[in-house]
Amino acid sequence: MRISRRAILIGSTASVFASGLRAQQPAEVVIGITYPFSGANAQIGVDAQHAFNTAVDIINNDHDLDLPLAKGTGLPGLGGAKVRLVAADHQGDPQKGRAEAERLITQEKVAAIAGTYQSAVAVTVSETCERYETPFMSVDNSSPSLHRRGLKFFFRAAAHDEMFSTAMFDFFDALKKKGKKIETLSLFHEDTIFGTDSSNAQLKLANERGYKVVSNIKYRANSPSLTAEVEQLKAADADVLMPSSYTTDSILLVKTMSELGYKPKAIVAQDAGFSEKALYDAAGDKLEGSISRGSFSLDLATKRASVGKINALYKARSGKDLNDLTAREFMGLLVLADAIDRAKSIEGEKIRAALAATDLPGERTILPWKRIKFDESGQNNDADPVLLQWSGGKFVTIFPEQAAIAEAIWPMNKA
């Protein structure tokens, strides 16, 4: 084939023009969010979308709050470009998560992806992001193994289950010093990466600190019946029951325990279902005094000025108060948008570099964290977890001491 000079000229002009176009600032920045919008955990996705939209409202409109990007409109670093979200439904299925992440990146041209609730889905989504050099912000996944895969484009501002579990055992140690009897533990966890990672962390901590695990029950998520499992928990009757369960199983667990006449002496839960309103609507009367780890509670409003206002904005959209999940989702998107703003670009590598340089003091968040600063694996180690106790129809922060609003009620059910 003969290539004429004219063709070369046209071609090179076109490419110069194209690169010139690319250097221009985008009118909007597209961020992908992928959640379960159908299937067993669809409500989580719906709530998450409200949280993300609240964050977009904060970014795109002018708000007088001490949060990143609240003042002024859009992203100033990109000439005031607005943020737009594209939502994708992964149905809680890691394979669908992989496909949706690929679609978001290649077809929707997202600058970054945030998600995903289920840790099992975060595995495939973050791997896909890595391949396309697109940053992935894990806003609400808690499996510790996620940031240990040597991924360059993985970031997590919130704590993981080892940090959360460490807080639980610190709490047990503190209670023991006060003379409470805590010797035996029952672990109860679902069978995907979330439950297994969580129970592995708890098992390790129990061995290190001299607590006896009298039963360690792994069950199948979304089981039609948990009778056999509860029977074993009842027979073991440990000083503390430690569930790691999503909402559906949490509801069934609590109802089955009550039906079989098992009143656990104490419950210290790994969040998930135990931070969801649906559980307390269904069986709140049986959970008086139960404890869940978390990153957020509304009583933080006394220590963080923006909490009340953000909660009001979120509640106007969703009809619910912010909880541990939605608070992390809201903050995660702000952190991601803040990095894109500082990167002054929507190129993956530049956003990654800006994320890695993030150093946000805790006061400028809505969470009880010291600050947000990612280590080399993309994990923020300053996301201090808190323990919350369900008491009188609301969550009260009881641990650690500097964040506590009230003294813990222990045990929840007297033997």
Added chain:
Amino acid sequence: MLTVETIVQSLASGLLMGLLYGLIAVGLALIFGLMDVVNFAHGEFLMAAMYATFGCVVFLALDPVFAAPLVAAALFALGAVVYLGVVSFAMRAKTNVGMVQIFATFGLAILMRGLAQWLFTPDYRSIPTSWLANKTVPVFGVFLPLPQLAGALVAIAAFGGLYLVIRRTDFGRALEATREDAGAVALVGINRNRIFALGWGLGAALVGLAGAIMATFFYIYPDVGASFALIAYVTVALGGFGSVFGAFAGGILIGLVEATTAMIMPPALKSVGIYAVYLGVVFLRPRGLFGSI
């Protein structure tokens, strides 16, 4: 850890759950036996029944016990409408009839789930208080939860009633005759379409009863049918395709096997026992325990 008490408790719980599994599955067996159509929307019928019960409790302040007959009636109508509106058309397909039927009911399942998510939101609902909920009958240290106990009694009553209907009424005889030879019954003046519609109605009404009882102790959300439907398919296959009594026996067997497996193996593997028994039946007696086909 295995005391007599825990063994008896596990078996009792397994029996109660098994009767409920049987009640959920019997509608499926009835419809399959009648016309060789597997209703892939069976789990969604259960979901619809649970939402209907929830609606009766919230809007009419009816206790689920009283709501149950209403829900069964509503599901009867739903079943008949589904037959007349969807399945009867699917059966007219000239080629690949089986496939067309599968896709028709499967599509219906997805439609129903989507509608439920749209109308009721994917939030988890529960009926917080009712006559049955949160009550437990202790018998010699064995706890029998009242909702499951009621479910078991309803299941036994429903099977008894179904037995009488099939054996003692003209409708039952017409049902049996249509099952034997759908072509020949037309010759003796039985309207095949009418029998099929009534069969679908009856099958759906039975799962409606199960849904009303289950709503008192299980959470309700658009996908709730999926895990029970899977068990229902296994129940029907185990008990024997088309055998109503087989579904009853299959349900009890699955409940007991599940409970026993969970005692001797880690609970995460409790369904392994069910499928092991199922495989055994498939190898040794492919038509199922009480199957006649």
